[in-house]
Amino acid sequence: MEDIMFSLNSVWLILGAILVIFMQGGFILLEAGSTRMKNAGHIAGKTIFTFGISSIVFWALGYGFIFGENGNFLVGLSDFFYSGYEIEGMDYSTAAYFMFQLAFAGISLTIAFGGFAERAKLSVYVVFAILFSALVYPVVAHWIWGGGWLGEHGKQDFAGSTVVHLTGAMAAFAATILLKPRMGKFNKNGTANNLYGHNQVFTALGVLVLWIGWFGFNAGSTFVVDDGFFGFVALNTNLAAGAGAISALIISWMVLGKSDIPTMLNGGLAGLVAITASCAFVETWAAVVIGIVAGVLVFYSMKLFERLKVDDPIFALSVHGAAGVWGTLSTGLFATPELATVGQPGLFYGGGFTQLGVQAMGVGVSGAYAFVISFVLLYIMKKTMNGLRVTEEEEIMGLDISEHGSYGYPEAFLTKEKKISS
Amino acid sequence: MNEPEPMGPYDTLKSWRESHIGNHQTSISELNHFHDTVMQNLFDISLSEVKEKLGPPPCRFSWFVMGSAGRFEQAIISDQDHGLVYHVSNEKSREYFRELGKEISFGLYEIGYPYCDGGVMSSNPLWCKSNEEWEMQIDKWLEEESFESIRFLLIFYDARVLAGEEHGITRLKQQLHHHIEKRPYFLYRLFENTRHVKKAVGVFRQILTESHGSHAGYVDLKHSGFFPYINAIRLLAIKENISDTSTLSRLEKLCGFPEYKELEGCKVDFEKLLNFRLQQHQVSELYDDVHYLDVKKLDKKDRNEIKQILLNGKKLQDYTGTVIKRMLENEN
The missing domain is CATH 3.30.460.10 (Beta Polymerase, domain 2)
Known part of the structure; x- marks a missing residue:
């Protein structure tokens, strides 16, 4: 019987890993669809090799930093270059668990790169992929999931609203500040232009792929299949995503007079990001509320960042940052005594402010760490790599041709070039 | 030199x-x-x-x-x-x-x-x-x-x-009237063509402004303000065979018909709209700019006035649709 459970759990974990890695496909569609044609090949392609970098770094360093023994305050210091060995007495294959964790590290990095879109040099992607995967993500993951100090405080972050999403978003935030807005995003009089994404169908499909992948992300985070609890986690996940899409659609219709598709899509994602921390700790009605709030929040957050002249092409700061913060705090409000296997029940269940305080501190410290370290790393890169950004001419040409020498949509551009030269 | x-x-x-x-x-x-x-x-x-x-x-x-x-x-x-x-x-x-x-x-x-x-x-x-x-x-x-x-x-x-x-063009315009006499439904086709009005007042009765572009925060006076009035009044003028071309004189003539008495208010609104745009001239002389109104710069009275004008434009459109539909029902 134990053998069967071991196998089943391992299958579940690998399935989770596959689903989470499949989310990279969702991000490819989401990001490429939300940006312009001339950068599509670059944006899609870079996701693949940065996931490659993140995998190798996670194997060499990341896993050891997060879960290793003999740690210091920041990281663990063993189990580098994981050889595939099995740990005795575990309920599932250690290698499957490794793959599951590797997939998460990859997602956080991809979120971070959302803030780089359409203007960062290719070399910047390469270098920052290594640095983020080694020095930014593992520290926060160690603190909360790897037996670090926040985990000991009872911080609730079931599948990583903070660890994965907020960490990625904070790196994206640092990048958008240092990279400055894309050309043509803001006018001289301070107003913002809409640099429309080139394919809303891609964007919508990207959201659906992410939505499906999220069942691996959240439900997979039960690690084991024993009592079928993963079904409940999946249920909460789906409810929050649906509620977020609906509330974002409604708020955009009420405020703008038109129901905005990108806002609605971001609302669905915000619901998913928010429920990620709390999916295992709250009741279904609370999952709906968490999703509704996330949808409204993401709409105002998008507006706020634009007003602050922060150019966030894929809305990573709003979807993963603002909603990540909300999701982490939400369990401090809604966690029930029965479900809070980590930490305390939330404010609305007689737990007082204790858990909310822990959540707030966790968000604050983790967010600040990710932002400051990312900012410092990128700042050093800016100074030593002769800037983070492509030249003005390259930005106008598009990164497909300037960074890679071939177009994602050759027919759309080569004919034009021919016409000009003939 | x-x-x-x-x-x-x-x-x-x-x-x-x-x-x-x-x-x-x-x-x-x-x-x-x-x-x-x-x-x-x-x-x-x-x-x-x-x-x-x-x-x-x-x-x-x-x-x-x-x-x-x-x-x-x-x-x-x-x-x-x-x-x-x-x-x-x-x-x-x-x-x-x-x-x-x-x-x-x-x-x-x-x-x-x-x-x-x-x-x-x-x-x-x-x-x-x-x-x-x-x-x-x-x-x-x-x-x-x-x-x-x-x-x-x-x-x-x-x-x-x-x-x-x-x-030189009077007879050409009459062709339209002859066609409508034979086929009254064509008037409804004309109405459908200009029916879409860019929404300018939201559910909270807030003025909806441009969210992006260099006129972000401005209301689109041309599409949300002028067009509903111009289009509706032109349609009623076609229906009543009024040869004037200016919206105001069309309105003047229409108000002469007892059944269009209620359009009096419309005239006032449209004049106000023209004046709002005229004032814009002093601010800017770029072609695009005169069609947008910076609502932030308006005082409360003006803002309410413009809001009412925008709402009335939509009402006028609906009213025109009803008039045409009623006409078609009576024909049958």
Whole structure:
């Protein structure tokens, strides 16, 4: 019987890993669809090799930093270059668990790169992929999931609203500040232009792929299949995503007079990001509320960042940052005594402010760490790599041709070039 | 020393226009009288340019303006909308008036009337035809009933002759009326063509402004304010066979009918709208700018007034739809 459970759990974990890695496909569609044609090949392609970098770094360093023994305050210091060995007495294959964790590290990095879109040099992607995967993500993951100090405080972050999403978003935030807005995003009089994404169908499909992948992300985070609890986690996940899409659609219709598709899509994602921390700790009605709030929040957050002249092409700061913060705090409000296997029940269940305080501190410290370290790393890169950004001419040409020498949509551009030269 | 640039035929008119337009901004009617004078002068210059090359016009003709000029509602800067109709249908006159059409469009552009994006200009063969060809074209538009052909008919209905034979287009407009007499439902097709109104007041009764672009925070006066009024009143004018082209005089005539008494309020609203736009001139002179209103700069009274005007525009549209539907029901 134990053998069967071991196998089943391992299958579940690998399935989770596959689903989470499949989310990279969702991000490819989401990001490429939300940006312009001339950068599509670059944006899609870079996701693949940065996931490659993140995998190798996670194997060499990341896993050891997060879960290793003999740690210091920041990281663990063993189990580098994981050889595939099995740990005795575990309920599932250690290698499957490794793959599951590797997939998460990859997602956080991809979120971070959302803030780089359409203007960062290719070399910047390469270098920052290594640095983020080694020095930014593992520290926060160690603190909360790897037996670090926040985990000991009872911080609730079931599948990583903070660890994965907020960490990625904070790196994206640092990048958008240092990279400055894309050309043509803001006018001289301070107003913002809409640099429309080139394919809303891609964007919508990207959201659906992410939505499906999220069942691996959240439900997979039960690690084991024993009592079928993963079904409940999946249920909460789906409810929050649906509620977020609906509330974002409604708020955009009420405020703008038109129901905005990108806002609605971001609302669905915000619901998913928010429920990620709390999916295992709250009741279904609370999952709906968490999703509704996330949808409204993401709409105002998008507006706020634009007003602050922060150019966030894929809305990573709003979807993963603002909603990540909300999701982490939400369990401090809604966690029930029965479900809070980590930490305390939330404010609305007689737990007082204790858990909310822990959540707030966790968000604050983790967010600040990710932002400051990312900012410092990128700042050093800016100074030593002769800037983070492509030249003005390259930005106008598009990164497909300037960074890679071939177009994602050759027919759309080569004919034009021919016409000009003939 | 630089040689002074040789004077083009339109330079004198251009500088005269520029130096005088500022003195004609107290009312929309004064401004439009001024535009008329400028455009009539422009026409004379263009005609004499063509005369030099091709001699006097081979037959009688009318030059008419459409769009805001046709409606006598031009802002300080408006793009050009105009066409030509001539009597004799032969190769010689075709060639002559094509040339004249091109010259007029170029001249208007030179003195400060931007080209029309939609190509509604005498330089476009579509809008420069003999009387006979025009009749055929309008019949074709009426029969086609496509979105575009209906658009063209509505544009043409605002035509007003500025040079040449004054009644050169009256019969052409009558074709539309005859068609509607035979097929009243066509009026509803016209209504459908202009039914979409860009929403400008939200569920919280807040004014909806542009969210992006250099006019972010401004309300789109042209699409949300002017268009519903212009389109609805034009439609009622078509229904009642009113030949005036300006929205205000159409309204005036309509109010003379007992069943349209309630349009009195509409007149006040539309005048206010024209005045809001006139005030915009003092702020900016770019073509696009005059169509947007910065609601942040308005005081509370003005803001409420503009909101009411926007809401009433939508109401007027709905009202017009009801009037036409009621008419169709009575026909059956």
